[in-house]
Amino acid sequence: MLFTLDKAFAEHLLDASIPSFQATSRSTLNLGFGHLFYGMARLLRPAKVVAIGSKAGFAPLCFAKALADNEGCGVEHVGFEDTVLMDRRPGHVDFVDPSYSVERGDPNHSFGIGTWDDADDVRRRWESFGLETFITHYKQTSAEYLQSQAADPIDLLYIDGDHSYAGVMHDLTEFRSRLSSDALVLAHDVDPRIPADEGNGHAALYDLTQGLYEFVRIPVYPGLALLRPTR
DSSP states (O other), X not given: OOOOOOHHHHHHHHHHSOOOSSOOBGGGTBOTHHHHHHHHHHHHOOSEEEEEOOSSSHHHHHHHHHHHHSSOEEEEEEOSSOEEEEEOSOXXXXXXXXXXXXXXXXXXXXXXXXXTSOHHHHHHHHHHTTOTTTEEEEOSOHHHHHHHSOOOOEXXXXXXXXXXXXXXXXXXXXXXXXXXXXXXXXEESXXXXXXXXXXXXXXXXXXXXXXXXXXXXXXXTTOEEEEEEOO
C-alpha cells in the first residue's frame, strides 16, 4: 500500500514535531532537511534505521513515513524501469533518546525539552501520524542502546543526540561496527559556525573521519554530513 508525503502530513509534522534548525519553512510547508531524510530512506529501502536524538520527532518521523511508503527493504537489483527488492517486509526505525531537558538542567541535554518522558505520550504521538508500527522509542543514551539491543545491521544511521565533541565522536565510532555493508550515516549540526559551547560536531567529524569515513557536508546551516564507511 502506498502512502503519500502530502500537505496534511507536512502540516501535522511541522506543527507537532517542533523542527529546530532543520531548514524548514512553515509558510510554504517546505520540510527542508526533512525532504532529504524521507528521500534517503525511500532510495535506500533500509530494513533498519537508527535515529539518535530528536527534540520532538521531526527526523524519526520523516524516516518512518518513508518506510511506510516503501514497498519493502533491501535493493537487490536496479533495472531500467524497476527495482527488485530483497525483502517485502517493511523496515523499522529505532529511535534512541534519553529525553534529557535543558529546563531540568540535565547533563548533555543538547537543548532537548523532555518530550520523551512518558511512554503513553510517545505512543500517541506516533499514532497521530499512523506510524506506530514503523517506529520504536528507546529511552536510553546511545551507549545504553548499544549495550542492550541486538547487533542487527543498521542500514541508515542518523546522529543528532549528544552534541558534545565526545558525544558525536562516540556515535561515529561505536556504531560503525553495527553498520551494514552499504550503510550510510547522516550527522546533523556539523556546521563550523555553530558556537563551540552549543556543539562540537564539526570538530569531531573532521578529527575522526580520515580513514574511517568518506563524507560530504551540506553547506546549509546548521549543517548535515552524509558519510559512508570506508572498508
